[in-house]
Each structure stands twice: as C-alpha cells, then as structure tokens.
Amino acid sequence: MKTNSTTITLPNDSKNVKQKMINFLLLGVSILLLTSCSSNDDNDIIVEQFLDGLELETEIIENREEALQTTILNAGGSGEVYGAEGTILYFPVNSFEDQNGNPVTGAVTIELIEIYDKAKMLLTRMPTNGKRPNGDVETLVSGGEFYINAKQNGEQLQLVNDFMLFAPADEFDEDMRIFNGQNNNCDGDEMQCDIVWEEDEQGGLEPIQREGPNGQGVSGYGGFISNFGWTNLDRWYNFEGPKTIAYADVPQGFDNTNSNVYISYDGEPTALALLDIYNPETGLFSEHYGLLPIGLEVHFIFVSVQDDQYVYAIQGATIGENHTEVIGTTTTGTEAELVALINDLP
Structure with a gap:
C-alpha cells in the first residue's frame, strides 16, 4: 500500500441514481474515457471516473x-x-x-x-x-x-x-x-x-x-x-426494544462490486455486521430483516480499494427508525491508518 494520505469528497446522489459507464474503444487510438454522464439544469456534462472492484476482492x-x-x-x-x-x-x-x-x-x-x-x-x-x-x-x-x-x-x-x-x-x-x-x-x-x-x-x-x-x-x-x-x-447480540432496518447510501460510483459497508457496534469489540444486501435500483446497502436495534450507538464503516490504496469513511450514528446513513466524504490512505482508526472505535 502507498503511504500518502489525502481526503477526497465524491459526489453522492441523494436520489441514489447510479452512474452508467460507457467505454469507447477506438481501434488504433488510445482509450479515451470511461464516463458516466448526467445533465444538470444548465445541461452541463458531469464526468465520473470508473471505479474498479477487482482490487478490493x-x-x-x-x-x-x-x-x-x-x-x-x-x-x-x-x-x-x-x-x-x-x-x-x-x-x-x-x-x-x-x-x-x-x-x-x-x-x-x-x-x-x-x-x-x-x-x-x-x-x-x-x-x-x-x-x-x-x-x-x-x-x-x-x-x-x-x-x-x-x-x-x-x-x-x-x-x-x-x-x-x-x-x-x-x-x-x-x-x-x-x-x-x-x-x-x-x-x-x-x-x-x-x-x-x-x-x-x-x-x-x-x-x-x-x-x-x-x-x-x-x-x-x-x-x-x-x-x-x-x-x-x-x-x-441481545437487545431489548424495537428494531428496524438500516440503509447506507454510498458515494456515487460505488456499489456492491467495489465496496463494502459494515456496522460496528459501540461497546462490543468483536461485533461487526456486514450490510450484505444491495439494491441496484435504489443504490442502497442494507441488512436482511430489519433486526437492528433502534437507539443503538454504532459506527458505519465504508471501505473500498482504488489505485492500491484504501478508500474509506467511518461515521458515528444512533440508529433511528428506517435509518439511512449517507456516506459523503471519504479518506484515501494506508491499511495501517485504517486499522488504527478501527482499533480506536468505542
């Protein structure tokens, strides 16, 4: 892993409309762009970078x-x-x-x-x-x-x-x-x-x-x-009281092919749940059966690997009914830096 650390912000589509990738290969010419295009009110073109999933796997x-x-x-x-x-x-x-x-x-x-x-x-x-x-x-x-x-x-x-x-x-x-x-x-x-x-x-x-x-x-x-x-x-994990389903809305360009989302339970050093359900229509990660305790103190952990570095976000939250956690700002850094942050979680 590379040793430099930077912070980047990737646009998050609040309506969860995921980018569509179009790859144009011109014979005899270098690959021009891997793009996802959408139009704003001024008909400007927004170009997004293709995000690889093989590195994470x-x-x-x-x-x-x-x-x-x-x-x-x-x-x-x-x-x-x-x-x-x-x-x-x-x-x-x-x-x-x-x-x-x-x-x-x-x-x-x-x-x-x-x-x-x-x-x-x-x-x-x-x-x-x-x-x-x-x-x-x-x-x-x-x-x-x-x-x-x-x-x-x-x-x-x-x-x-x-x-x-x-x-x-x-x-x-x-x-x-x-x-x-x-x-x-x-x-x-x-x-x-x-x-x-x-x-x-x-x-x-x-x-x-x-x-x-x-x-x-x-x-x-x-x-x-x-x-x-x-x-x-x-x-x-035992918790008395009502339970709900939790969702995670990840930055644009990320999905279940190139990223994972976990929930770390505060106060439990070895309780780490994976949001292993992904809906391509909504672009949301979720868990299975709505069994996450309402009022639970947690940290959402978003993680990917791009260009030989970890891309991640760690956000504290209190679970509310039909909770949706929006992951907006991510950090790019080393494995050691990510491990240190996880080890410092409550």
Whole structure:
C-alpha cells in the first residue's frame, strides 16, 4: 500500500441514481474515457471516473492468505499447534486420513487463521453475521474466528477424530457457542468464500485454565471441533426494544462490486455486521430483516480499494427508525491508518 494520505469528497446522489459507464474503444487510438454522464439544469456534462472492484476482492484474499499460519505435526502422534494470538489446537493420535480413507503417517501441515478484532474481520471480510434456524441473519458477538485445515504434500486431509480448540479470553461468557462457517459465493475454496455463521447444536464450550506455550497460565474457552474450515465462538447480540432496518447510501460510483459497508457496534469489540444486501435500483446497502436495534450507538464503516490504496469513511450514528446513513466524504490512505482508526472505535 502507498503511504500518502489525502481526503477526497465524491459526489453522492441523494436520489441514489447510479452512474452508467460507457467505454469507447477506438481501434488504433488510445482509450479515451470511461464516463458516466448526467445533465444538470444548465445541461452541463458531469464526468465520473470508473471505479474498479477487482482490487478490493484481491486485497481481501491476500489479507486472508497473509494471516495463514502453518505448523508441521507428526500424523502418527498427538500434537499441539500454537497460534500467534494465543489460539491452541490439540490433535489426538491418528487424527487424519486421506481422501480414500487411508490412515495418514508422517508430516502433516496444519493451517490456522485466528481473528480476534474488528480490524482483522474487516480486512479479511469475515464479519459476525449469524443465521438463525429460521433463516434470519442477525449480529453475533465473537470470541474468536478461526480457519483450521490439514494437508499433506498439498493434498487435502480428512478428520478421523475431533480436535480441541482453545481460545484465550479474560472472562468466560456462558452464552458463547460454537458456530460453523457456511460457504457462499465460491467454488469450494474456503479461502475465497463469503461466510455466514450457523450455530453448531452439538458443540459446547467450557472454561479452561491451562499452561501456555511459554509455561505461563492462560484461561479461555475450550471446545471440540469436528470439521475443518471456518469456526467461530459467538453469542447472539441481545437487545431489548424495537428494531428496524438500516440503509447506507454510498458515494456515487460505488456499489456492491467495489465496496463494502459494515456496522460496528459501540461497546462490543468483536461485533461487526456486514450490510450484505444491495439494491441496484435504489443504490442502497442494507441488512436482511430489519433486526437492528433502534437507539443503538454504532459506527458505519465504508471501505473500498482504488489505485492500491484504501478508500474509506467511518461515521458515528444512533440508529433511528428506517435509518439511512449517507456516506459523503471519504479518506484515501494506508491499511495501517485504517486499522488504527478501527482499533480506536468505542
């Protein structure tokens, strides 16, 4: 990422009429313009720049890949994996088999991603959107998100036994449960999937006190995991009172192909909802079922990547009935600057 920072203002169409792009390619002549044209009262022509969506998608995948940690274990014996942020995985003896059901021996590569804060959730597009059994999508408060996998010589392995996951925590919340990541919008590669979390009715968590890798005492959540892929420790966000739907009106030229909009819940360090519904007719982002609490203090976070830099806006708000948040002014800066701002949110 580039290191300079500037502030820009992109025009926001209050009627949500999105620009239409016309790309003229003249043979033998350089590409002239990528434009969106509209007329004002004086019939002036407004020219808008085409905004790319591939950079944002690429950045999300790269952030996931950069977060991936690998550890070598002996498949024939038991072993532990220690994550950089305190996660511990314990695999019993003979935990793995190949795709044909044959026991695996020798060196096995364990892959781990651990996510404990909002900034990393946003950079990897791993929000805390949870799906109820009836299909409603609501916000979760996370105790840690994890990608866990095992391979041998690049070949995918299968689990024979459940393994133990330990996630550090200062206090134990008895409402925390195990959630599994359900894949959307991908061809089976979980490193590139959009994830929504669904509760594992069979999985439970217990308070654990144990010795860490350096011999120090650590405490947190412990639970048995029966699948590879994405796992989340969560509780449902509880709020008494009326609820509503929330919308976000983003700057002109941006839509769901080149930007994301999140809602950060104030006072909850690990509650980050993605507005994953986009209406191309109105140009508005929204959430699913009108389940956002009225009176909730939040921050809307708009983010895109353009010309190898983050384009973002962070706006505080109190949710009102049928709330519409208009994102007008954006800032262009580095990933580190964006992360620092998110980490400073209440």
